[in-house]
Amino acid sequence: MALRAARRRFRAWARRHSYSFFSSLGTLLQHRLGTLMTVLVLGIAILLPLGLYVSLKNMDRLDVRQEDWSAISVFIPGTMAAAEVEALAEAARDRPDVQSVSVISPEQGMAEFREVSGFGQSLETLDENPLPWVVTVLPAEVDTRGSTATLSLRIQSLMDFLERDERVESVQFDYKWLQRLGRFLDLGRATVLVLGLLFGVAVIVVVANTIRLDVAARADEIEIFALVGASHAFIRQPFLYSGFWYGLMGGVLAVLMMWLALFYLSIPLKRLLDVYGQGFEIYSLSPVQLIILLLSSGLLGWLGAFLSVQRYLRMLVVGGSLGRR
Numbered sequence: 001m002a003l004r005a006a007r008r009r010f011r012a013w014a015r016r017h018s019y020s021f022f023s024s025l026g027t028l029l030q031h032r033l034g035t036l037m038t039v040l041v042l043g044i045a046i047l048l049p050l051g052l053y054v055s056l057k058n059m060d061r062l063d064v065r066q067e068d069w070s071a072i073s074v075f076i077p078g079t080m081a082a083a084e085v086e087a088l089a090e091a092a093r094d095r096p097d098v099q100s101v102s103v104i105s106p107e108q109g110m111a112e113f114r115e116v117s118g119f120g121q122s123l124e125t126l127d128e129n130p131l132p133w134v135v136t137v138l139p140a141e142v143d144t145r146g147s148t149a150t151l152s153l154r155i156q157s158l159m160d161f162l163e164r165d166e167r168v169e170s171v172q173f174d175y176k177w178l179q180r181l182g183r184f185l186d187l188g189r190a191t192v193l194v195l196g197l198l199f200g201v202a203v204i205v206v207v208a209n210t211i212r213l214d215v216a217a218r219a220d221e222i223e224i225f226a227l228v229g230a231s232h233a234f235i236r237q238p239f240l241y242s243g244f245w246y247g248l249m250g251g252v253l254a255v256l257m258m259w260l261a262l263f264y265l266s267i268p269l270k271r272l273l274d275v276y277g278q279g280f281e282i283y284s285l286s287p288v289q290l291i292i293l294l295l296s297s298g299l300l301g302w303l304g305a306f307l308s309v310q311r312y313l314r315m316l317v318v319g320g321s322l323g324r325r
Helices: 002-030 032-060 082-093 106-117 148-163 176-217 219-227 232-275 287-315
Strands: 072-076 098-104 133-139 170-172
Touching: 002 032, 002 232, 032 176, 032 232, 032 287, 072 082, 072 148, 082 098, 082 133, 098 106, 133 148, 148 170, 176 219, 176 232, 176 287, 219 232, 232 287
Parallel strands: none
Antiparallel strands: 072 133, 072 170, 098 133
């Protein structure tokens, strides 16, 4: 008997919540213009931190480990024996912070220079090859997702190792741009967090104000429910679901606007990266991130509705008036 009664209570609870869940959506759709304006405000508020987050993720995925960008160039006098140069290259390859090492001999360098410069005949007049050996060292996992200080220490340690070698004439690597980019992304991540919190509060405030107007418009109905013994949870229920729908629709609109913006920017961005010889696929939200975003938006709307309705329920006096003593 107890189990049967529990099942009846659960079915009644499920029917009540299911009815409130879908009827609240129907009520919002009956007031299309007001709902659209509220959802548009919420969508823009959610889009701003979301757009910045997606932009930073795309910058994070740029191939900064490309050899032309992040390799250390080690110059060795052209008179050095090939065996000595290869020994230095092997010593560099044995380090755990090195991804790859390539050696360009003076002859190879001259052949490449002759091919691209167009001074082939003029170069034939040189008595000897003036070009040095060039050892290109590509550091392992040079990216901007880690700590900027860690990146600097790793690069500096590798450069110190190379500069201490007596066979090395000079070492060249401009990693200042990596430091600047890393610090910019660190600032961007902090900005995303701050904007996310601020606009999350904005979503709660907008939904709370909208639900407050809805509660005020249905004050007489709420008082009747209270007079016949309805609990506060029963009175709150449709308003909470309305807040959830507001937040969810705002999140959906923000995602749609983000996709449209990425589609619009994909063509000029591809052209820009083609100039730098990079293939790049624009990052969007993964399915898991998309679900988390939509649920978070809905929960923010739910919280705004809860705060608004709870304030009015505290003023509800059975036998009196809602908010008017």
